[in-house]
Amino acid sequence: MQEKGMKELNKLFKKLVLINILLIFTSFLTSCSGSRELNTLAIVISTGFDIEDGKVIMTNEVINPAAGGTSKNATAQEQTLFVQGYGDTISEAFINTTLTFDRELYLPHSHLVIFGEELAKNGIGPYLDILSRNNEQREKAYLLVAEGGKAYDVMGINSGIAQSPGRYIDEIIRHDMFNEETRTLTIDEFFRYFYRPHEEYIMGVIKPMEKPQISKNTPEKNFQVLNVQGGAAFKDNKLIGYYTGKEMIGFNFIVNELKNAMIKFESPDFLVDKNRLIASRGSYSAVQIFRSRTKNNVKLIDDKLHLFIDVKFRGVLKEVTQGLDISQPGVIDEMEKACANTAKSYIEMALLKGMKEFNADTFSIGELVHRKYPKLWKEIKDNWEEIFENLEYTINVSAHINDTGFTNTPPNIRKGK
Amino acid sequence: MDSNKITSRQLVLLITSFGLSITISYMFSLNLPPDNQDIWIVILLSFLYSLVLRMPLLFLIYRFPDLNMVEILEKILGKALGKVLGFFYALYFTAYSVFIVILQAQLVGVNVLSRTPHYIIIGLLIITCLYIGNKGLVMMCWTGELVTPLSLISIVFLIILGLKNVDFKLILPILSDSTFGEINKGALMFSLMVNDVFVLVKCSPYLENKEDIYKIYINSSLAFTIIGTIAVMVTQSALGIEQARHINYPFLIYSRLINYTAAFERIDVFFVVAWIAANTGRIIFYLYFAYMTFKDVFNINNGKVLYYTLGVLVGSISLYIANYNIITLGNVPIIFMQLIATGTTIVIVPFITLIVYFFRRKSLSKEENIQNN
Numbered sequence: 001m002q003e004k005g006m007k008e009l010n011k012l013f014k015k016l017v018l019i020n021i022l023l024i025f026t027s028f029l030t031s032c033s034g035s036r037e038l039n040t041l042a043i044v045i046s047t048g049f050d051i052e053d054g055k056v057i058m059t060n061e062v063i064n065p066a067a068g069g070t071s072k073n074a075t076a077q078e079q080t081l082f083v084q085g086y087g088d089t090i091s092e093a094f095i096n097t098t099l100t101f102d103r104e105l106y107l108p109h110s111h112l113v114i115f116g117e118e119l120a121k122n123g124i125g126p127y128l129d130i131l132s133r134n135n136e137q138r139e140k141a142y143l144l145v146a147e148g149g150k151a152y153d154v155m156g157i158n159s160g161i162a163q164s165p166g167r168y169i170d171e172i173i174r175h176d177m178f179n180e181e182t183r184t185l186t187i188d189e190f191f192r193y194f195y196r197p198h199e200e201y202i203m204g205v206i207k208p209m210e211k212p213q214i215s216k217n218t219p220e221k222n223f224q225v226l227n228v229q230g231g232a233a234f235k236d237n238k239l240i241g242y243y244t245g246k247e248m249i250g251f252n253f254i255v256n257e258l259k260n261a262m263i264k265f266e267s268p269d270f271l272v273d274k275n276r277l278i279a280s281r282g283s284y285s286a287v288q289i290f291r292s293r294t295k296n297n298v299k300l301i302d303d304k305l306h307l308f309i310d311v312k313f314r315g316v317l318k319e320v321t322q323g324l325d326i327s328q329p330g331v332i333d334e335m336e337k338a339c340a341n342t343a344k345s346y347i348e349m350a351l352l353k354g355m356k357e358f359n360a361d362t363f364s365i366g367e368l369v370h371r372k373y374p375k376l377w378k379e380i381k382d383n384w385e386e387i388f389e390n391l392e393y394t395i396n397v398s399a400h401i402n403d404t405g406f407t408n409t410p411p412n413i414r415k416g417k
Numbered sequence: 418m419d420s421n422k423i424t425s426r427q428l429v430l431l432i433t434s435f436g437l438s439i440t441i442s443y444m445f446s447l448n449l450p451p452d453n454q455d456i457w458i459v460i461l462l463s464f465l466y467s468l469v470l471r472m473p474l475l476f477l478i479y480r481f482p483d484l485n486m487v488e489i490l491e492k493i494l495g496k497a498l499g500k501v502l503g504f505f506y507a508l509y510f511t512a513y514s515v516f517i518v519i520l521q522a523q524l525v526g527v528n529v530l531s532r533t534p535h536y537i538i539i540g541l542l543i544i545t546c547l548y549i550g551n552k553g554l555v556m557m558c559w560t561g562e563l564v565t566p567l568s569l570i571s572i573v574f575l576i577i578l579g580l581k582n583v584d585f586k587l588i589l590p591i592l593s594d595s596t597f598g599e600i601n602k603g604a605l606m607f608s609l610m611v612n613d614v615f616v617l618v619k620c621s622p623y624l625e626n627k628e629d630i631y632k633i634y635i636n637s638s639l640a641f642t643i644i645g646t647i648a649v650m651v652t653q654s655a656l657g658i659e660q661a662r663h664i665n666y667p668f669l670i671y672s673r674l675i676n677y678t679a680a681f682e683r684i685d686v687f688f689v690v691a692w693i694a695a696n697t698g699r700i701i702f703y704l705y706f707a708y709m710t711f712k713d714v715f716n717i718n719n720g721k722v723l724y725y726t727l728g729v730l731v732g733s734i735s736l737y738i739a740n741y742n743i744i745t746l747g748n749v750p751i752i753f754m755q756l757i758a759t760g761t762t763i764v765i766v767p768f769i770t771l772i773v774y775f776f777r778r779k780s781l782s783k784e785e786n787i788q789n790n
Contacts, residue, residue, distance in 0.1 A: 021544065108683075132664065135527060139674055140682075188656065188674055192587065195659030371586075374593030 042103035046166035048151025049127055050116035058085045058093035059152040060105055061166045080164040082156060090130045107136035111170045114144045114151040120239035131187050139188040142173050145232040145239060147207035154206050159225040169206060172228050180252045180261035181245030182228045196367060198384040200360035202231045205242060235360040243350060250350030253311050254363045256294040263287050265342035267335050271324050279412035282321025287339045287401060289315040298369050307365060307393040309347060316403040320410045327408040332401055340399040347395050361388045422625040425633050427558045428617055432637035434565035435613040438695035440645040441668040442520060445610055447661055450603040451595035454588040454658050457650045459603035464642040466608035474767035475634055478618050482627040486618055487713035493774045502766055503714040509762050510707035511731060514700060518542060518735035519744050521696050524666055529689050535739045543732035547725060550705045555623055557701055564694050571691035575672045576651055582674045583654040612759045619706050704731060
């Protein structure tokens with residue numbers, strides 16, 4: 001009996017020892033060793049990389065907790081601080097921020113990575129590793145080039161309603177769905193294109209612009225806004241130039257990424273019944289595209305590659321200033337043709353700039369050849385740059401206007417005779 | 418249902434989730450020939466290779482359903498050679514346990530507990546494994562039946578949620594950049610990198626319906642091949658062929674890309690938890706297999722001391738290696754060692770044993786008859 005009791009006691013003792021061990025280990029899991037409390041972190045919302053005298057300058061926009069998110073007295077500019085670090089590498093610049101700043105940078109909330117133009121022209125190759133190696137950096141952060149200046153030149157500007165400059169840029173970029181004159185890649189999208197041999201890539205751009213001050217409560221005559229129009233083209237990891245806003249519409253058409261864009265176009269003059277004009281007229285009409293689809297194809301014609309770009313889009317008539325009676329038969333058809341021609345011209349502008357000026361396949365045409373003619377691609381891939389420069393192409397664009405809004409006839413012409 | 422037996426469903430779930438956990442952890446398949454967009458074909462083809470290469474092993478356990486691996490080897494190859502080979506298997510299971518403990522410590526360390534020392538991660542892991550393993554193989558399978566469906570569902574759920582980031586054009590053209598030889602070499606290597614047939618081998622003496630051995634293997638292997646193929650396809654299509662190869666844990670990054678407005682993002686921790694659940698199960702089983710095999714080789718009756726010693730040994734070696742080495746770099750020596758070890762244990766030894774069996778089958782049948790009478 002006594003022996004049985006001892007055995008049970010022994011069992012109970014073993015269980016207690018095990019429970020104690022587990023409790024001790026559990027206490028380690030509270031991360032007391034190497035913990036990162038919120039009041040020791042500097043939450044970064046945007047990061048900029050520049051190069052000066054061979055040194056990397058890392059500029060970080062950090063949320064200023066002292067300003068208080070709800071404080072009515074804190075201005076948008078005071079919501080954040082800017083912290084810089086210098087070094088030969090980005091990681092050195094990153095850690096060097098702690099020499100002058102009292103908190104450790106925390107990157108998981110950083111939505112933007114901006115490269116200064118000088119750094120981008122020198123080559124971004126040495127600065128990419130940190131983007132995918134660091135587990136704090138989110139893959140969905142946007143990559144941008146500061147056109148015509150340093151990254152830190154654009155980082156302190158907030159002319160929007162957002163609470164901080166970083167959020168302001170982030171919101172503008174997210175609104176590219178309304179205006180396709182830009183294309184901003186996230187880090188994960190960038191790396192999809194980055195490794196493709198014999199092909200190049202683009203990045204979004206951001207540049208400051210002077211605007212007149214409308215508010216009379218401030219003494220300054222002008223103020224700065226940021227503009228994300230255009231795209232930065234890279235070749236051999238170096239910035240080689242920029243696509244304009246219109247070229248970026250063409251670019252987005254080619255890569256089948258155009259979701260929503262405004263096409264401004266001139267309709268033929270013969271459509272205007274000048275006798276019915278009752279007010280002066282403008283030169284353009286505008287269609288807002290809400291659906292677009294591009295099919296790219298390459299064919300071998302007489303042993304030469306020929307690129308076919310077929311675009312079909314649908315849109316809503318947003319504005320008619322030319323005095324066109326769109327209720328008349330055939331007018332909409334002619335407008336659709338004019339709209340398609342304008343879209344075609346944007347596509348051609350982008351394609352020619354890529355082919356002739358940059359001589360860089362930023363459109364993934366090489367990948368198209370690879371998919372369609374894998375054997376041929378193996379033979380020609382090393383000469384792809386030359387072939388791409390002189391590639392023959394055919395662009396077909398078909399536009400459909402599905403809606404004319406609340407009015408059928410614009411106010412500057414009289415309806416009927 | 419006999420609670421002292423292992424059911425076919427339990428084994429199908431265990432083998433599927435264990436195979437999937439190793440396939441999607443560091444996606445070693447991306448570095449196998451032809452290391453391009455055709456890897457998904459390699460994985461599909463590996464199903465056939467796996468089936469053919471595991472036939473001798475499956476046949477042996479089907480033929481001797483009540484014997485464990487060491488007993489089968491001793492019966493066919495003789496006591497001495499059986500013991501030597503059994504010892505080799507025990508070493509293999511121990512080494513493999515070390516490998517998957519380090520894998521877990523490093524994956525957890527890189528993502529969720531980046532500042533937690535390895536000794537805490539590994540220490541807790543080994544204690545958990547020893548505690549669950551202490552309850553015996555049947556109990557482990559019953560526990561696995563509860564945990565593995567959650568892991569499998571989580572992985573499938575993550576695959577579906579990440580489809581928004583997938584561009585299937587990235588895995589084109591199909592079969593144009595690979596040769597027949599490369600595809601087959603890759604499929605052969607893949608089939609040798611996954612070793613979860615041992616779950617079936619070790620559990621077969623406790624199986625409720627021993628006739629199901631082939632069916633269990635085919636069903637589980639097919640399920641894991643299909644889910645694994647889809648996981649690899651979507652990962653390559655979301656990250657890009659080359660970037661997926663540059664990343665240590667591609668499926669982890671795939672799950673980090675999931676983003677449905679600010680309310681539903683950064684759910685990669687789901688993957689880590691699901692993966693930890695499956696891989697912890699794997700460690701528990703392989704540690705227990707090592708213990709069982711050592712016990713059978715040395716005829717130890719009370720193996721508790723051996724079991725705990727083995728656990729501490731695996732934990733210590735893992736800790737030492739994890740502190741000084743990185744095992745997920747897809748480097749050639751580790752892949753080569755895995756191929757040799759798994760190839761030997763799953764294919765070569767069972768194949769030789771099978772040949773000997775066919776030569777000795779009459780005498781073995783006589784022995785069996787005498788024993789039965």
